[in-house]
Amino acid sequence: MKYLKTLIKMELRSVCIMIIYFLGIGIGCTMKINQQIHDIIKRTYSYGLTGFLWETNEIKGWKYIFTESIHIYIGLSLVGLLLMVYLSYRNDKNHEIGRFLKSLPYTMKERYLVKVGVGLSIFTTLYILHGIMLVIFRESFLEKTKDIFEVTIFSEIYQELFSSSQLIQTLLVVYVALVACYLFMIMFQYLVSPNFASLIVGVLVGLSPGFILWNLYIYLNPWVKGELLYTLADFYSVFIWGDGNWGSIEIKGMELVPTSSISYLDFIGMRIAIFLAIAALCFICTLKWCQKSQLEKADLFIPGNIFRGIFVLGATLCSGMLLGDLHYIYYRARNWMMYGLGIVGLVLGSIIVWKIAHIGIKKSDAKKAKEVQL
Numbered sequence: 215m216k217y218l219k220t221l222i223k224m225e226l227r228s229v230c231i232m233i234i235y236f237l238g239i240g241i242g243c244t245m246k247i248n249q250q251i252h253d254i255i256k257r258t259y260s261y262g263l264t265g266f267l268w269e270t271n272e273i274k275g276w277k278y279i280f281t282e283s284i285h286i287y288i289g290l291s292l293v294g295l296l297l298m299v300y301l302s303y304r305n306d307k308n309h310e311i312g313r314f315l316k317s318l319p320y321t322m323k324e325r326y327l328v329k330v331g332v333g334l335s336i337f338t339t340l341y342i343l344h345g346i347m348l349v350i351f352r353e354s355f356l357e358k359t360k361d362i363f364e365v366t367i368f369s370e371i372y373q374e375l376f377s378s379s380q381l382i383q384t385l386l387v388v389y390v391a392l393v394a395c396y397l398f399m400i401m402f403q404y405l406v407s408p409n410f411a412s413l414i415v416g417v418l419v420g421l422s423p424g425f426i427l428w429n430l431y432i433y434l435n436p437w438v439k440g441e442l443l444y445t446l447a448d449f450y451s452v453f454i455w456g457d458g459n460w461g462s463i464e465i466k467g468m469e470l471v472p473t474s475s476i477s478y479l480d481f482i483g484m485r486i487a488i489f490l491a492i493a494a495l496c497f498i499c500t501l502k503w504c505q506k507s508q509l510e511k512a513d514l515f516i517p518g519n520i521f522r523g524i525f526v527l528g529a530t531l532c533s534g535m536l537l538g539d540l541h542y543i544y545y546r547a548r549n550w551m552m553y554g555l556g557i558v559g560l561v562l563g564s565i566i567v568w569k570i571a572h573i574g575i576k577k578s579d580a581k582k583a584k585e586v587q588l
Contacts (some may be wrong), residue, residue, distance in 0.1 A: 218328060221320055225332045228305065232298045233336055239290040240344035243283045244351065250282075251355050280348070280381070287344070288388060295337065295396045296413055299403065302329050307409040326400075326504045330497070333396065338389075345385045352381055383482055390489040395420070397496040404503040405521045407514055407574070415525070422532055429535040432542055433556070515573035522571050526564070529571075533563025 306325075402416035403409070503518070516522040537559030541552045 218320075218324065221318075221325065221328050222332060225302065225328050229298050229301050229333060229336065232294060232301070232333075233340070235294050235297070236291070236337060236340040237343075239287060239294065240340055240347070243287045243290075244344065244347045246286075247280075247283050247348070247351050251351060280352075280384075283348075284384070284388060288392070291337075291341075291392055292395060295333075295392065296399060296417070298333055298336070299396070299399045300409060300413060302333060302400075303403045303409050303412075306403075307407070322504045323501060326500065330397070330400065333400075334393065337392070337396070341385075341389055341392075345382070348381060348385070349378060352378065387482055387485055387489075390486050390493070394489045394493040394496070397493050397500070401496045401500045401503075404500055405518060406516055411515070418532075419528070422528060425532060426535070429539065432548070433535070433538065433553075513574040516571050526567050526571050529567040530560060530564040533567065534558075534560030537562075 398420060399413060399416045402412040402419070406412035406415050516525060534556045538552045538556035541555050542548065545551075
Protein backbone atom coordinates (compact mmCIF):
# COMPACT_ATOMS: atom_id res chain seq x y z
CA MET A 215 0.00 0.00 0.00
CA LYS A 216 2.88 2.36 0.76
CA TYR A 217 4.19 2.37 -2.78
CA LEU A 218 0.75 3.51 -4.00
CA LYS A 219 0.95 6.73 -1.94
CA THR A 220 2.43 8.68 -4.85
CA LEU A 221 -0.32 7.45 -7.17
CA ILE A 222 -3.00 8.36 -4.61
CA LYS A 223 -1.53 11.85 -4.22
CA MET A 224 -1.51 12.32 -8.00
CA GLU A 225 -5.15 11.26 -8.21
CA LEU A 226 -6.17 13.51 -5.31
CA ARG A 227 -4.45 16.42 -7.00
CA SER A 228 -6.49 15.78 -10.14
CA VAL A 229 -9.91 15.72 -8.44
CA CYS A 230 -9.39 17.78 -5.25
CA ILE A 231 -11.60 20.55 -6.67
CA MET A 232 -14.54 18.13 -6.42
CA ILE A 233 -14.28 18.23 -2.61
CA ILE A 234 -15.28 21.89 -2.78
CA TYR A 235 -18.01 21.11 -5.34
CA PHE A 236 -19.74 18.33 -3.35
CA LEU A 237 -19.33 20.27 -0.10
CA GLY A 238 -20.86 23.31 -1.79
CA ILE A 239 -23.96 21.53 -3.12
CA GLY A 240 -24.44 19.83 0.28
CA ILE A 241 -24.30 23.16 2.11
CA GLY A 242 -26.47 24.83 -0.54
CA CYS A 243 -29.20 22.17 -0.32
CA THR A 244 -29.23 22.21 3.49
CA MET A 245 -29.41 26.01 3.56
CA LYS A 246 -32.38 25.83 1.19
CA ILE A 247 -34.05 23.29 3.50
CA ASN A 248 -33.37 25.52 6.50
CA GLN A 249 -35.03 28.47 4.78
CA GLN A 250 -38.07 26.38 3.79
CA ILE A 251 -38.40 25.04 7.35
CA HIS A 252 -38.52 28.60 8.69
CA ASP A 253 -41.15 29.52 6.09
CA ILE A 254 -43.35 26.53 7.00
CA ILE A 255 -42.92 27.14 10.74
CA LYS A 256 -43.97 30.75 10.24
CA ARG A 257 -46.99 29.63 8.19
CA THR A 258 -47.84 27.00 10.80
CA TYR A 259 -47.96 29.49 13.64
CA SER A 260 -50.08 31.78 11.50
CA TYR A 261 -52.55 29.21 10.12
CA GLY A 262 -52.14 26.08 12.26
CA LEU A 263 -52.61 22.77 10.42
CA THR A 264 -53.52 24.58 7.22
CA GLY A 265 -49.94 25.84 7.17
CA PHE A 266 -49.03 22.38 5.91
CA LEU A 267 -51.85 22.19 3.37
CA TRP A 268 -51.93 23.72 -0.06
CA GLU A 269 -52.86 22.39 -3.49
CA THR A 270 -55.98 20.44 -2.36
CA ASN A 271 -55.64 18.81 1.07
CA GLU A 272 -52.25 17.13 0.79
CA ILE A 273 -49.88 17.18 3.78
CA LYS A 274 -46.61 18.39 2.30
CA GLY A 275 -44.45 19.69 5.14
CA TRP A 276 -41.19 17.79 5.54
CA LYS A 277 -41.91 15.53 2.54
CA TYR A 278 -42.18 18.52 0.25
CA ILE A 279 -38.98 20.07 1.59
CA PHE A 280 -36.98 16.84 1.41
CA THR A 281 -38.06 15.65 -2.04
CA GLU A 282 -37.43 19.03 -3.64
CA SER A 283 -33.98 19.10 -2.04
CA ILE A 284 -33.06 15.50 -2.93
CA HIS A 285 -34.04 16.03 -6.58
CA ILE A 286 -31.74 19.05 -6.79
CA TYR A 287 -28.98 17.17 -4.96
CA ILE A 288 -29.25 14.13 -7.28
CA GLY A 289 -29.05 16.32 -10.39
CA LEU A 290 -26.06 18.30 -9.14
CA SER A 291 -24.34 15.14 -7.87
CA LEU A 292 -24.66 13.49 -11.29
CA VAL A 293 -23.06 16.55 -12.87
CA GLY A 294 -20.32 16.44 -10.22
CA LEU A 295 -19.63 12.73 -10.74
CA LEU A 296 -19.37 13.26 -14.50
CA LEU A 297 -16.95 16.12 -13.91
CA MET A 298 -14.92 14.00 -11.48
CA VAL A 299 -14.61 11.20 -14.05
CA TYR A 300 -13.50 13.74 -16.66
CA LEU A 301 -10.85 15.24 -14.37
CA SER A 302 -9.65 11.82 -13.23
CA TYR A 303 -8.99 10.63 -16.79
CA ARG A 304 -8.04 13.94 -18.39
CA ASN A 305 -4.30 13.30 -18.13
CA ASP A 306 -4.62 9.63 -19.09
CA LYS A 307 -6.33 10.54 -22.36
CA ASN A 308 -3.62 13.07 -23.25
CA HIS A 309 -1.17 11.18 -25.47
CA GLU A 310 2.02 12.74 -24.12
CA ILE A 311 1.05 12.68 -20.44
CA GLY A 312 -0.63 9.30 -20.90
CA ARG A 313 2.59 7.77 -22.21
CA PHE A 314 4.46 9.09 -19.18
CA LEU A 315 1.84 7.82 -16.73
CA LYS A 316 1.84 4.38 -18.34
CA SER A 317 5.61 4.23 -18.02
CA LEU A 318 5.35 4.53 -14.23
CA PRO A 319 5.71 1.33 -12.18
CA TYR A 320 1.97 0.92 -11.68
CA THR A 321 -0.31 -1.50 -13.47
CA MET A 322 -3.50 -0.38 -15.21
CA LYS A 323 -5.43 -2.33 -12.58
CA GLU A 324 -3.77 -0.44 -9.73
CA ARG A 325 -4.41 2.90 -11.38
CA TYR A 326 -8.05 2.03 -11.94
CA LEU A 327 -8.54 0.90 -8.33
CA VAL A 328 -6.91 4.09 -7.02
CA LYS A 329 -9.12 6.29 -9.20
CA VAL A 330 -12.29 4.51 -8.04
CA GLY A 331 -11.13 4.48 -4.40
CA VAL A 332 -10.28 8.19 -4.33
CA GLY A 333 -13.46 9.21 -6.18
CA LEU A 334 -15.78 7.14 -4.01
CA SER A 335 -14.01 8.27 -0.82
CA ILE A 336 -14.56 11.94 -1.67
CA PHE A 337 -18.19 11.49 -2.69
CA THR A 338 -19.12 9.07 0.13
CA THR A 339 -17.63 11.22 2.91
CA LEU A 340 -19.44 14.35 1.78
CA TYR A 341 -22.67 12.43 1.08
CA ILE A 342 -22.66 11.09 4.65
CA LEU A 343 -22.15 14.62 5.98
CA HIS A 344 -25.13 15.77 3.89
CA GLY A 345 -27.22 12.87 5.22
CA ILE A 346 -26.33 13.77 8.82
CA MET A 347 -27.42 17.36 8.18
CA LEU A 348 -30.75 16.15 6.76
CA VAL A 349 -31.39 14.00 9.85
CA ILE A 350 -30.61 17.00 12.09
CA PHE A 351 -32.95 19.26 10.11
CA ARG A 352 -35.69 16.62 10.21
CA GLU A 353 -35.47 16.41 14.01
CA SER A 354 -35.51 20.19 14.24
CA PHE A 355 -38.56 20.36 11.99
CA LEU A 356 -40.51 17.77 14.00
CA GLU A 357 -39.54 19.36 17.31
CA LYS A 358 -40.81 22.75 16.22
CA THR A 359 -44.10 21.46 14.81
CA LYS A 360 -45.01 18.59 17.16
CA ASP A 361 -47.18 20.78 19.39
CA ILE A 362 -49.59 21.40 16.53
CA PHE A 363 -49.92 17.74 15.51
CA GLU A 364 -50.09 16.39 19.06
CA VAL A 365 -53.51 17.98 19.43
CA THR A 366 -54.85 16.59 16.15
CA ILE A 367 -56.06 13.17 14.97
CA PHE A 368 -53.02 13.02 12.69
CA SER A 369 -50.36 12.76 15.40
CA GLU A 370 -49.44 9.08 14.93
CA ILE A 371 -49.51 9.07 11.12
CA TYR A 372 -47.50 12.30 11.09
CA GLN A 373 -44.67 10.78 13.13
CA GLU A 374 -44.69 7.59 11.08
CA LEU A 375 -44.87 9.48 7.78
CA PHE A 376 -41.64 11.36 8.41
CA SER A 377 -39.67 8.72 10.32
CA SER A 378 -35.88 8.82 10.38
CA SER A 379 -35.76 5.24 9.03
CA GLN A 380 -37.60 6.38 5.88
CA LEU A 381 -35.11 9.19 5.43
CA ILE A 382 -32.10 6.87 5.86
CA GLN A 383 -33.55 4.25 3.48
CA THR A 384 -34.19 6.92 0.85
CA LEU A 385 -30.65 8.28 1.21
CA LEU A 386 -29.30 4.72 0.87
CA VAL A 387 -31.20 4.08 -2.37
CA VAL A 388 -30.03 7.39 -3.83
CA TYR A 389 -26.41 6.72 -2.78
CA VAL A 390 -26.29 3.24 -4.35
CA ALA A 391 -27.86 4.60 -7.55
CA LEU A 392 -25.30 7.42 -7.77
CA VAL A 393 -22.40 5.01 -7.15
CA ALA A 394 -23.72 2.76 -9.94
CA CYS A 395 -23.85 5.79 -12.27
CA TYR A 396 -20.28 6.74 -11.32
CA LEU A 397 -18.88 3.27 -12.02
CA PHE A 398 -20.93 3.08 -15.22
CA MET A 399 -19.38 6.33 -16.50
CA ILE A 400 -15.86 5.19 -15.59
CA MET A 401 -16.43 2.00 -17.58
CA PHE A 402 -16.94 4.09 -20.72
CA GLN A 403 -13.49 5.64 -20.29
CA TYR A 404 -12.15 2.23 -21.36
CA LEU A 405 -14.77 1.64 -24.06
CA VAL A 406 -14.41 5.02 -25.80
CA SER A 407 -11.00 6.67 -26.23
CA PRO A 408 -11.71 10.46 -26.21
CA ASN A 409 -12.36 11.65 -22.66
CA PHE A 410 -15.30 14.00 -23.22
CA ALA A 411 -16.82 11.80 -25.93
CA SER A 412 -16.81 8.82 -23.55
CA LEU A 413 -18.96 10.78 -21.10
CA ILE A 414 -21.44 11.76 -23.83
CA VAL A 415 -21.69 8.17 -25.09
CA GLY A 416 -22.08 6.89 -21.52
CA VAL A 417 -24.92 9.31 -20.75
CA LEU A 418 -26.73 8.46 -23.99
CA VAL A 419 -26.36 4.71 -23.38
CA GLY A 420 -27.67 5.16 -19.83
CA LEU A 421 -30.76 6.99 -21.10
CA SER A 422 -31.36 4.67 -24.06
CA PRO A 423 -33.36 1.87 -22.30
CA GLY A 424 -36.08 4.31 -21.23
CA PHE A 425 -36.04 6.00 -24.63
CA ILE A 426 -36.40 2.67 -26.47
CA LEU A 427 -39.22 1.48 -24.18
CA TRP A 428 -41.21 4.67 -24.72
CA ASN A 429 -40.70 4.45 -28.47
CA LEU A 430 -41.77 0.81 -28.59
CA TYR A 431 -45.03 1.98 -27.05
CA ILE A 432 -45.40 4.62 -29.79
CA TYR A 433 -44.33 2.48 -32.76
CA LEU A 434 -45.85 -0.91 -31.86
CA ASN A 435 -49.07 0.27 -30.24
CA PRO A 436 -51.29 -0.71 -33.23
CA TRP A 437 -50.03 -4.34 -33.15
CA VAL A 438 -48.99 -4.90 -29.52
CA LYS A 439 -51.18 -4.15 -26.56
CA GLY A 440 -50.34 -0.51 -25.91
CA GLU A 441 -51.12 -0.52 -22.22
CA LEU A 442 -48.52 -3.21 -21.56
CA LEU A 443 -45.75 -1.26 -23.32
CA TYR A 444 -46.85 1.99 -21.67
CA THR A 445 -46.87 0.35 -18.25
CA LEU A 446 -43.39 -1.11 -18.79
CA ALA A 447 -41.98 2.24 -19.91
CA ASP A 448 -43.65 4.10 -17.05
CA PHE A 449 -42.57 1.50 -14.49
CA TYR A 450 -38.96 1.62 -15.75
CA SER A 451 -38.69 5.41 -15.42
CA VAL A 452 -40.35 5.60 -12.00
CA PHE A 453 -38.61 2.47 -10.69
CA ILE A 454 -35.19 3.89 -11.56
CA TRP A 455 -35.74 7.47 -10.48
CA GLY A 456 -38.77 7.38 -8.18
CA ASP A 457 -41.35 10.14 -8.25
CA GLY A 458 -40.21 11.59 -4.95
CA ASN A 459 -43.71 11.14 -3.51
CA TRP A 460 -42.34 9.10 -0.63
CA GLY A 461 -44.62 10.13 2.20
CA SER A 462 -47.64 11.85 0.78
CA ILE A 463 -51.17 11.46 2.11
CA GLU A 464 -54.36 13.29 1.35
CA ILE A 465 -57.02 14.25 3.86
CA LYS A 466 -60.54 13.34 2.74
CA GLY A 467 -63.00 13.99 5.48
CA MET A 468 -61.71 11.95 8.43
CA GLU A 469 -59.68 9.55 6.27
CA LEU A 470 -55.99 9.57 5.33
CA VAL A 471 -55.61 8.38 1.74
CA PRO A 472 -52.16 7.62 0.18
CA THR A 473 -51.50 9.64 -2.98
CA SER A 474 -48.16 8.21 -4.11
CA SER A 475 -47.63 5.80 -7.04
CA ILE A 476 -44.09 4.42 -6.99
CA SER A 477 -41.86 6.26 -4.54
CA TYR A 478 -38.27 6.11 -3.36
CA LEU A 479 -39.34 3.70 -0.62
CA ASP A 480 -41.22 1.23 -2.84
CA PHE A 481 -39.33 -1.92 -3.90
CA ILE A 482 -36.41 -0.63 -1.86
CA GLY A 483 -34.72 -4.03 -1.49
CA MET A 484 -35.11 -4.85 -5.18
CA ARG A 485 -33.87 -1.44 -6.25
CA ILE A 486 -30.79 -1.58 -4.03
CA ALA A 487 -30.05 -5.10 -5.31
CA ILE A 488 -30.37 -3.97 -8.96
CA PHE A 489 -28.19 -0.89 -8.46
CA LEU A 490 -25.59 -2.96 -6.60
CA ALA A 491 -25.63 -5.53 -9.40
CA ILE A 492 -25.10 -2.78 -11.99
CA ALA A 493 -22.27 -1.29 -9.94
CA ALA A 494 -20.60 -4.70 -9.46
CA LEU A 495 -20.94 -5.58 -13.14
CA CYS A 496 -19.43 -2.25 -14.22
CA PHE A 497 -16.60 -2.62 -11.70
CA ILE A 498 -15.72 -6.18 -12.74
CA CYS A 499 -15.97 -5.51 -16.49
CA THR A 500 -13.84 -2.37 -16.22
CA LEU A 501 -11.28 -4.25 -14.14
CA LYS A 502 -10.97 -6.77 -16.96
CA TRP A 503 -10.91 -4.22 -19.78
CA CYS A 504 -8.40 -1.86 -18.20
CA GLN A 505 -5.86 -4.69 -18.03
CA LYS A 506 -6.24 -5.18 -21.78
CA SER A 507 -6.01 -1.48 -22.61
CA GLN A 508 -3.36 -0.91 -25.27
CA LEU A 509 -1.58 2.33 -25.98
CA GLU A 510 -1.44 1.61 -29.70
CA LYS A 511 -5.27 1.59 -29.81
CA ALA A 512 -5.61 5.05 -28.26
CA ASP A 513 -6.24 6.59 -31.70
CA LEU A 514 -9.39 4.49 -32.17
CA PHE A 515 -12.66 6.12 -31.16
CA ILE A 516 -13.96 2.74 -29.93
CA PRO A 517 -11.06 0.28 -29.41
CA GLY A 518 -13.15 -2.83 -28.72
CA ASN A 519 -14.72 -4.66 -31.67
CA ILE A 520 -17.64 -6.05 -29.63
CA PHE A 521 -18.70 -2.73 -28.15
CA ARG A 522 -18.22 -1.06 -31.54
CA GLY A 523 -20.82 -3.40 -33.02
CA ILE A 524 -23.21 -2.88 -30.09
CA PHE A 525 -22.78 0.89 -30.38
CA VAL A 526 -23.56 0.88 -34.10
CA LEU A 527 -26.72 -1.23 -33.67
CA GLY A 528 -28.01 0.69 -30.65
CA ALA A 529 -27.28 4.18 -31.97
CA THR A 530 -28.79 3.30 -35.37
CA LEU A 531 -32.01 2.07 -33.73
CA CYS A 532 -32.28 5.17 -31.55
CA SER A 533 -31.61 7.55 -34.48
CA GLY A 534 -34.43 5.97 -36.46
CA MET A 535 -36.84 6.27 -33.53
CA LEU A 536 -35.77 9.86 -32.89
CA LEU A 537 -36.65 11.06 -36.40
CA GLY A 538 -40.06 9.39 -36.19
CA ASP A 539 -40.57 10.97 -32.75
CA LEU A 540 -40.31 14.47 -34.21
CA HIS A 541 -43.30 13.75 -36.45
CA TYR A 542 -45.29 12.14 -33.61
CA ILE A 543 -44.58 14.99 -31.18
CA TYR A 544 -45.67 17.61 -33.73
CA TYR A 545 -48.74 15.87 -35.21
CA ARG A 546 -49.63 13.43 -32.39
CA ALA A 547 -50.49 10.81 -35.02
CA ARG A 548 -49.19 7.37 -35.96
CA ASN A 549 -49.28 7.23 -39.74
CA TRP A 550 -47.18 6.22 -42.73
CA MET A 551 -45.17 9.46 -42.47
CA MET A 552 -43.98 8.61 -38.96
CA TYR A 553 -42.89 5.11 -39.98
CA GLY A 554 -41.35 6.47 -43.20
CA LEU A 555 -39.30 9.01 -41.25
CA GLY A 556 -38.27 6.20 -38.91
CA ILE A 557 -36.88 4.22 -41.86
CA VAL A 558 -35.09 7.31 -43.20
CA GLY A 559 -33.63 7.86 -39.73
CA LEU A 560 -32.39 4.26 -39.62
CA VAL A 561 -30.63 4.61 -42.98
CA LEU A 562 -29.06 8.01 -42.27
CA GLY A 563 -28.25 7.05 -38.70
CA SER A 564 -26.51 3.84 -39.72
CA ILE A 565 -24.24 5.76 -42.13
CA ILE A 566 -23.35 8.46 -39.60
CA VAL A 567 -22.92 6.08 -36.67
CA TRP A 568 -20.78 3.70 -38.73
CA LYS A 569 -18.42 6.54 -39.62
CA ILE A 570 -18.21 7.72 -36.00
CA ALA A 571 -17.62 4.22 -34.63
CA HIS A 572 -14.80 3.58 -37.13
CA ILE A 573 -12.90 6.81 -36.50
CA GLY A 574 -9.18 6.03 -36.29
CA ILE A 575 -9.34 2.55 -37.80
CA LYS A 576 -7.79 3.57 -41.13
CA LYS A 577 -5.02 5.38 -39.29
CA SER A 578 -4.44 2.34 -37.08
CA ASP A 579 -4.35 -0.01 -40.07
CA ALA A 580 -1.86 2.29 -41.82
CA LYS A 581 0.39 2.20 -38.75
CA LYS A 582 0.27 -1.59 -38.65
CA ALA A 583 1.09 -1.83 -42.35
CA LYS A 584 4.02 0.53 -41.87
CA GLU A 585 5.34 -1.53 -38.95
CA VAL A 586 5.06 -4.72 -41.01
CA GLN A 587 7.07 -3.12 -43.85
CA LEU A 588 9.76 -2.04 -41.42
